[in-house]
Amino acid sequence: MDLEKIGPKLKIFEIRWSFSNNFEALVLIEYVMRKVYTIGDCVLDLFFEDDKPIEARPGGSFLNSSVSLGRFGIKVSLISELGEDRVGMQIIKFLEQNGVDTQNISRFTDTNSNLALAFLDEHKNADYAFYKTRSGKKSCIVFPDDVKKDDVILFGSFLAIKQEFRPDLLSFLKSCKEKGAIIIYDPNFRAQHLPLLNDVLPYIKENMALADIVKASNEDFELICGVKSAAEAKDWLKGFSSAVLIYTANKNGVSVFTDKLHSFAVPQIQPVSTVGAGDTFNACIAHFIVANNIGKKDIDILSQEQIQKMVDFAVSCSQHVCMSFDNFISFDIASKFNK
Template sequence: MRKVYTIGDCVLDLFFEGDKPVEARPGGSFLNSSVSLGRLGVSVSLISELGVDRVGNQIIRFLEENSVDASNISRFTDTNSNLALAFLDQEKNADYSFYKTRKGLKSCITFPDMVKQDDIVLFGSFLAIKKEFRTDLLPFLKACKKKGAIIIYDPNFRAQHLPLLNDVLPYIRENMALADIVKGSDEDFKLLSQTENATGAHQWLSEFSPALLVYTANKNGVSVFTGKEYFFEVPQIQPVSTVGAGDTFNAAIAYFLISSGVSKSILQNLSEQKVAKMVQLAIAFSQHVCMGYDNFLSTDFVKVYK
């Protein structure tokens, strides 16, 4: 059975509307993706770290209840688990404040060595560009690539990290060069490459990476670049929260690759029909989570796909 390995921070997400807290949920981009995949019946393992505290224990229980393998989550005792405050604007987009308790401390994450050919490694966000973490991350990614795993990278780079761009851009480019699929938003590429559209983003990426590009522009559609360029409209909705949309989009890509039997050897030659099916699935998944505060697919929703 093919397996998905996700790599990322675990946090407790606290949602605010105005100044009022309205919800609290286990979160973190790749935790969100993992939970959706677990609910879909995909074999998935989250590679991360958590404190030995009430929040950490709560998150572990939640993962296990949702069929996510938590055996690759390392536990630390020198500080507490991380929090993320998500302040929702009128369009339900989130402005984040992160409370990272391990700032300046070495990561205790350890990487598994059982990744196999055509397994999927899904990673990104700020953890993937932390200098002290890359000493362990890069050898793992290179080993996975050598074994024939499919690597999906989502930079998920946000404006609050812009002062660090000159320092971390080489790491982002290195991650993209190792990836088989790069999924990025218009916001990502505007910040990273000063490009204003999908074509510009693809031209920038193709200078140093052969990866298939999936470019999302919120309500303005999705573009995919294989050997050809494809564009897909996005139905308009009134979201409750967009926090988990990109994470669920990533989960949909991984789910499609496994459920449709797409191996690494045929990835760059996907037919128009398969590309369309992948994107339509990803749009449906991501819009579903926009209709509530959960950042992952609901248990009722996934019944259609299992």
């Protein structure tokens, strides 16, 4: 039996062998579900509209992705850190209620948990103000050592380019790559980080070079390297990385570069909030890979049909998230894919 061809769900398989003496042995083989590890900051998101607070939600880009994956029924663990304060306890409880493994979230007591203020404009796009309580402090995150072949590592945002965090993160990523894990990187680079670009650009490139998939927006590439089209982004990337590029351009569509360009238009919507759109897109890429049993060796040879299905799924779910202040897929939508 070729276990690599079996789907991702946890199952028990019976195999019977018959020997010449008519003795029949029954063997039970447990095929364990592939796992997704997300790496990122945990924050409490506070939403403002017309300078008035309107909503509060647990947030952080890769927390958002992990919650959607948990609701989809994917085995997911969030690697992060939180304070032993009320906000931290609230976020831990929320994650566990949504099927996210929290054993890789380290806890600190010297400061409070982080906050992010999201000020929505008339188009419901967010301008962020981050309140980082651990600025300058050493991270207390401890990386797991149980990553296996074809597990998925999903990471990015500012935590992935923090100088004091780099040595441990880099060691973990290289170890995962050696083990045959699939690495997905989203720089999720913000305008407020532009003053630091010269210092962190080598880290961004290093992350992209280690990745099997780079998923980034047109805004990311314009801020990071000044390019304004999918083709220019791919040309810049291929100078140092062989990763598949998934380039998102909001209402202007999605481009996927494997051995050739695949372009997709997207339906137009009137969003309530776009805060969790990219995070949901990332979760859907990881979900599609695991649910369709796509291995590391398959990433750069995906068929047109597979890419079409992946993008349609990711766009549909992302737009669903844009229609509320939640930054993750709803239980109702997730249930349709859990059957």
